[in-house]
């Protein structure tokens with residue numbers, strides 16, 4: 407038998423497996439059956455903003471050959487991203503430091519390979535977004551997991567980093583985070599960012615859920631450190647999941663190495679997705695209406711979940727997730743998620759995807775589905791709760 411490569415050590419991204427199971431179950435339903443409520447995956451159901459649709463239609467009509475672009479993206483999109491930092495955060499970013507990528511997912515291998523070498527130690531909080539670890543392992547890096555609970559809002563602290571011996575080579579943070587929705591305050595972000603800069607730890611700040619915050623301000627790491635890598639995407643607030651486009655802000659010394667990698671790995675990001683992305687930034691009204699929908703869904707869950715027997719969850723400051731404790735409902739959250747799908751027709755993601763050590767009694771609900779589905783999910787949960795009288 408021929409050998410398999412280093413990728414064989416990588417765990418599945420379990421949520422994708424849950425999604426496949428939910429798809430299969432939905433396909434097997436008869437028209438009279440209640441629908442499967444899709445709360446497992448973080449995919450906005452809102453679709454491409456209207457202004458972006460028009461820009462795509464114009465580009466297709468224009469007769470221009472939509473070919474490769476510069477490996478780091480179209481100049482006009484990079485300038486538009488820089489303007490976004492001025493508008494939202496009052497921070498000047500040189501467009502030359504911006505790389506357009508295949509979603510935030512495409513940015514991670516570029517960031518890891520630009521910043522680290524085989525065997526480097528990358529710290530991150532648990533619970534975490536699974537690909538942070540899985541991509542690191544595929545590239546021969548060593549994840550250093552920092553267990554984080556309610557005491558620190560499920561986020562890492564400077565003290566946790568200081569306690570590591572040896573110090574890590576990198577730190578990955580996310581605020582708002584997936585799966586918890588929890589956020590770092592601007593002060594805590596500044597402290598972490600400055601500590602990393604002074605200790606020679608390369609910080610990667612995943613800011614993909616900026617724009618989807620509910621009360622707390624989201625600060626960018628770019629404001630506090632010239633050495634941080636910032637990763638963001640058009641998939642969430644800008645509602646362009648399937649268009650696979652994101653971006654990175656790179657420290658000056660990493661621009662050329664990242665460009666060389668991007669040229670070789672991808673040649674260029676998709677032309678038409680970049681056209682759509684540039685226009686999406688200007689679709690304020692529609693995007694704010696989407697955000698208001700998430701805020702309403704969040705409120706419904708914050709009141710509905712305790713009544714369904716789930717009083718404990720991480721502070722859902724942003725994104726569109728709640729990370730819930732399933733203790734008392736089933737021996738573990740994987741069993742509970744099976745029950746949820748089979749008895750209530752609700753797809754949810756068990757916590758072991760987000761925290762291999764500590765996640766077995768947690769599960770994640772994504773609340774970017776349509777509001778009637780969220781209402782229905784709460785009713786089904788409450789019925790299940792009454793029926794089983796835990």
Ligand SMILES: Cc1ncc(COP(=O)(O)O)c(C=O)c1O
Pocket residue numbers: 448508509510511512535580583584612614638639640641647651652
């Ligand atoms: C925290 C986080 N980072 C990165 C990604 C990847 O997003 P994309 O590749 O669609 O930009 C996701 C997707 O859910 C996410 O939740």
